[in-house]
Amino acid sequence: MKNQNPVLKVTKVILNISFVVLIFILIGGVLTAIYNPDYINNNSTAAIIIILVTGFLLVKILLHLRQIVHSVAEQNPFSKENVNRFRMIGYSVLALGVFQAIVNFPNRQSGMDLIAVPAGSVGPEIFIFLVLGFLALLLAEIFAEALKIKNENDMTI
Numbered sequence: 001m002k003n004q005n006p007v008l009k010v011t012k013v014i015l016n017i018s019f020v021v022l023i024f025i026l027i028g029g030v031l032t033a034i035y036n037p038d039y040i041n042n043n044s045t046a047a048i049i050i051i052l053v054t055g056f057l058l059v060k061i062l063l064h065l066r067q068i069v070h071s072v073a074e075q076n077p078f079s080k081e082n083v084n085r086f087r088m089i090g091y092s093v094l095a096l097g098v099f100q101a102i103v104n105f106p107n108r109q110s111g112m113d114l115i116a117v118p119a120g121s122v123g124p125e126i127f128i129f130l131v132l133g134f135l136a137l138l139l140a141e142i143f144a145e146a147l148k149i150k151n152e153n154d155m156t157i
Contacts (some may be wrong), residue, residue: 008069025136054100057095090136097133
């Protein structure tokens with residue numbers, strides 16, 4: 001039986017809208033890098049690589065989130081698939097944070113720096129990626145434990 005929770009409905013809509021908007025942003029970014037290289041300081045190849053890597057990780061995160069919401073709606077949240085999805089989300093968020101820190105290191109323009117050297121700096125936004133990445137990994141472990149308990153309970157019944 002499907003769960004008709006309004007929060008799940010809104011979450012599905014937001015994830016679907018986010019997915020479509022992200023695709024348009026990626027297409028626009030790549031087209032801008034190709035057809036207007038002056039806009040990105042004549043380094044269109046690097047810009048395309050940055051856009052595609054970032055886009056790939058974000059699309060992967062959104063797809064896994066959509067699958068998790070779908071499994072919750074189907075009243076099967078504690079599954080091995082969701083444990084793996086949360087792990088992949090966690091690793092993707094961590095990879096996205098590291099990638100963004102590397103890309104932004106040499107030309108970061110913000111006023112607050114965590115690590116600063118003459119060649120560049122890393123800002124506090126890296127903590128957002130770290131916290132969210134480790135939160136997703138923690139959720140994966142919580143779901144793994146819940147799955148184990150669910151399986152034990154299913155065997156006793």
